[in-house]
Amino acid sequence: xxxxxxxxxxxxxxxxxxxxxxxxxxxxxxxxxxxxxxxxxxxxxxxxxxxxxxxxxxxxxxxxxxxxxxxxxxxxxxxxxxxxxxxxxxxxxxxxxxxxxxxxxxxxxxxxxxxxxxxxxxxxxxxxxxxxxxxxxxxxxxxxxx
Numbered sequence: 001x002x003x004x005x006x007x008x009x010x011x012x013x014x015x016x017x018x019x020x021x022x023x024x025x026x027x028x029x030x031x032x033x034x035x036x037x038x039x040x041x042x043x044x045x046x047x048x049x050x051x052x053x054x055x056x057x058x059x060x061x062x063x064x065x066x067x068x069x070x071x072x073x074x075x076x077x078x079x080x081x082x083x084x085x086x087x088x089x090x091x092x093x094x095x096x097x098x099x100x101x102x103x104x105x106x107x108x109x110x111x112x113x114x115x116x117x118x119x120x121x122x123x124x125x126x127x128x129x130x131x132x133x134x135x136x137x138x139x140x141x142x143x144x145x146x
Contacts, residue, residue: 004033004048006113006120011142013135014039023049025063040131044139047123054090057112057119061091064123068096068108075102086145087111088119105129107136113145 001012014037023032036045051057069077076099084093093111098104109124124143126136 001035003035003046003122004050004120006048006050006115007146008046008048008113008120008122009142009144010035010046010124011138012037012039012044013130013132013139014044023047023064023067025049025060025067028060030060036125040135042126042128042130042135044135045125045127046143047125049121051112051119051121054088054114054119057088057121058091061110061112061121064121065094065096065110068123072098072102072104072106075099075104075106077102077106082109084109084111084143084145086113088114091121107140109140109143111143111145 001010001016003010016035016037019034022029030049033048051060079096082093082095087093091112096108098106107126112119112121
């Protein structure tokens with residue numbers, strides 16, 4: 001499934017819906033395209049935003065990650081840098097996973113790619129526990145940047 005118009009391809013386990021919403025990131029309100037669906041007890045989604053330059057992308061990504069951690073409240077989380085093929089080094093790819101015992105299992109991957117004078121920002125998310133043990137890995141490993 002193509003995500004936005006920036007070339008990212010995602011493997012989703014179901015027929016996806018698309019929506020656009022406004023997301024407050026720091027002092028700015030930005031337009032975010034979301035593609036996602038529900039399957040096997042979990043929600044799979046990829047959100048996309050386009051920053052004008054690397055400095056704006058870094059600021060937005062920091063704000064996006066902070067907003068997600070705020071939404072999770074006191075849930076125990078692990079946040080680690082990861083490798084994402086063809087992703088920008090800055091802002092670098094990061095993965096957040098709630099730890100066992102969290103009331104709502106959440107897995108998020110943020111990454112970016114510089115393209116044609118702008119920076120495409122992505123947030124891939126799995127909410128809930130998929131019925132298939134391989135679904136989480138297939139979803140994250142199936143994200144392909146051009």
